[in-house]
Amino acid sequence: MTPLPDLVTFYLRTLSRELRGVPADQRRELLDAIREHIATAVAELPGGAGRTEAGVRGVLDRLGDPAIIAAQARAEAGLPAPAGQPDSPGEPGGTGGRSGAGTRGGSPGIALAVLGVGGTLVPGIGLLVGAVFVARARGWTRRQKAIGLLWPMSVAVGVAVVVAVTLRFWSPEPFLLVGLIGPLLSVAALAGMLPPRVDDREAVAWSLALGLAAVAVGSAFFALARPAGWGLALFLAVGLVLQVAVRRRPRSAVSR
Amino acid sequence: MVAVPGFGAALRRGTLEFCVLAMLRGGERYGVELARGLGRVDGMATSEGTLYPLLSRLRRDELVTTTWRESSSGPPRRYYALSAAGAAELDAFTAEWRRYRDSVDRILEASP
Numbered sequence: 212m213t214p215l216p217d218l219v220t221f222y223l224r225t226l227s228r229e230l231r232g233v234p235a236d237q238r239r240e241l242l243d244a245i246r247e248h249i250a251t252a253v254a255e256l257p258g259g260a261g262r263t264e265a266g267v268r269g270v271l272d273r274l275g276d277p278a279i280i281a282a283q284a285r286a287e288a289g290l291p292a293p294a295g296q297p298d299s300p301g302e303p304g305g306t307g308g309r310s311g312a313g314t315r316g317g318s319p320g321i322a323l324a325v326l327g328v329g330g331t332l333v334p335g336i337g338l339l340v341g342a343v344f345v346a347r348a349r350g351w352t353r354r355q356k357a358i359g360l361l362w363p364m365s366v367a368v369g370v371a372v373v374v375a376v377t378l379r380f381w382s383p384e385p386f387l388l389v390g391l392i393g394p395l396l397s398v399a400a401l402a403g404m405l406p407p408r409v410d411d412r413e414a415v416a417w418s419l420a421l422g423l424a425a426v427a428v429g430s431a432f433f434a435l436a437r438p439a440g441w442g443l444a445l446f447l448a449v450g451l452v453l454q455v456a457v458r459r460r461p462r463s464a465v466s467r
Numbered sequence: 468m469v470a471v472p473g474f475g476a477a478l479r480r481g482t483l484e485f486c487v488l489a490m491l492r493g494g495e496r497y498g499v500e501l502a503r504g505l506g507r508v509d510g511m512a513t514s515e516g517t518l519y520p521l522l523s524r525l526r527r528d529e530l531v532t533t534t535w536r537e538s539s540s541g542p543p544r545r546y547y548a549l550s551a552a553g554a555a556e557l558d559a560f561t562a563e564w565r566r567y568r569d570s571v572d573r574i575l576e577a578s579p
Contacts, residue, residue, distance in 0.1 A: 226516075237520075237523060240523050241519055241520060241523055244498060244519040244522065244523065244545065245516060245519055247498065247542065247544065247545060248498050248499055248502070248515070248516075248519070250541060250542045251497065251498070251499045251538075251541050251542060251544055252499050253541075254540055254541030254542065255499065255540065255541065273502075273506070273514075273515045274514060274515050274516040275513070275514020275515060275516045275517065276514065277516075279514050279516070279517060280514065280516035280517055280519070280520065283516075283517040283520040283521070284520035284523075286520075287520040287521060287523065287524040288520075288524075
């Protein structure tokens with residue numbers, strides 16, 4: 212059985228993805244309202260039905276297909292319907308939690324795996340392939356993709372230069388560092404920008420702060436403990452754990 | 468929920484916001500209540516979620532106001548209430564609707 216909060220999270224993520232292009236304040240208000248609707252409707256189900264999968268699925272089914280809600284939001288905001296989307300909320304469509312919603316583009320999880328593993332194991336080519344996967348994946352805006360791919364590479368090059376100059380070891384390590392830090396930092400940054408962290412600026416700010424913190428900790432260990440592997444492993448762990456922790460943090464309700 | 472086909476959907480699109488305003492005439496209500504109320508009316512039922520973009524726009528247009536209220540059963544709820552502008556809009560629509568509905572009825576019934 213799927214844990215109930217996961218059902219709701221999946222629904223909200225799908226909706227958040229479908230709402231791309233809707234102004235950020237309207238998107239946030241709508242996601243808050245739908246989240247509140249689910250919590251209230253589930254709490255009001257009779258006889259503890261809100262604790263069963265069927266009960267929660269019923270609430271989501273009555274809410275309807277996220278694509279149809281997003282189409283309505285676009286219509287209310289005076290925006291055109293994107294290609295391949297239902298252009299009328301009145302059109303018959305699937306019911307809630309349609310897993311195929313927003314299937315244009317590849318899986319973000321696979322893209323991150325390719326970028327992380329390919330980028331570190333096969334420096335250069337692996338990174339390029341990973342970048343192509345990310346570019347074709349859904350779940351990020353074009354701007355987020357560019358930011359998630361470009362700034363980590365700049366940071367990685369910067370760190371490598373600093374390490375090379377200050378520690379004066381003209382060995383392959385700084386270049387290895389670029390090859391490792393770049394892809395891993397990209398993975399951390401991109402993971403931090405996946406829905407439901409929908410506000411671009413907020414997502415980018417978090418990714419920057421956490422990515423830089425991870426780099427600082429990682430490079431400190433790298434400098435202190437010469438066995439570089441330990442430092443990099445720690446860097447990877449800290450970065451990813453922080454990103455996942457932040458993404459799981461429940462968003463506080465916005466009142467007006 | 469069954470989607471309303473063809474002209475039903477068009478009629479619903481044009482009138483739903485006034486139905487929502489009318490449901491608030493008796494006092495403030497929260498989203499789930501409004502969704503449930505619409506779901507019970509023939510021809511108005513559809514995906515409950517589509518109500519919220521509409522409520523959001525009505526709030527931006529200042530036809531409804533919202534307040535947060537604690538609830539005894541479950542999380543705090545956002546209550547929607549009719550504003551003075553909303554009430555005026557609703558009255559104007561009601562008058563226009565009756566006039567138009569009577570005209571359509573007259574034509575439909577006059578045909579042999």
